Amino acid sequence: MQNFSEVVTGRRSIRRFTDQQVDDQTLNEILEQARWTPSWANTQCWEIIVVRNDDLKNGLSEILSPKNPAKIAIANGPLTLVFCAEKQKAGYYKNSASTELGDWLMYDLGLITQTICLAAHDKGLGTVIVGAFDHKRASELLEVPAEFQLVSMVPMGYPDHAPSAPKRREINEFTHRDTFA
Secondary structure (H helix, E strand, O other): OOOHHHHHHHOOEOOOEOOOOOOHHHHHHHHHHHOOOOOHHHOOOEEEEEEOOHHHHHHHHHOEOOOOOHHHHHHHOOEEEEEEEEOOOOOEEOOEEOOOOOOOHHHHHHHHHHHHHHHHHHOOOEEOOEOOEOHHHHHHHOOOOOOEEEEEEEEEEOEOOOOOOOOOOOHHHHOOOOOOO
């Protein structure tokens, strides 16, 4: 098992997987860790669809742009997690938005997506976060109710390669002290 720093700094976006399946026990261990993800007022607005069906994976793959490198990961990978959130739940109090940013669902889904990607990496699995696709068609294909927003997809499997780390900004390039200036 890796330490937390190794998990964070070692995770990469993986778009090619081996043929090895992700067993239910491993997936459930990842989802168990994910259920402890913090959320706005503990609303846990997320819903995750586990897609293993080849026809559905192919259908999801087809709604990505032709040059999107994640097409193959979704079509050929062992499974794809599809992240949805209940609208007007996170960031709301008594049916009114609590901040000027309105619905907080994107923030909460970002948190649980990160937890899942890190937990998967810790178990030797690869993931890539996919957001550029026809959301309406994906929602129809997966029968997502109208009160939920389908946000992203994460194909998951055992990596068949180990990409090198991309260049990262230095801390002093994104950190400000006391004020932005």
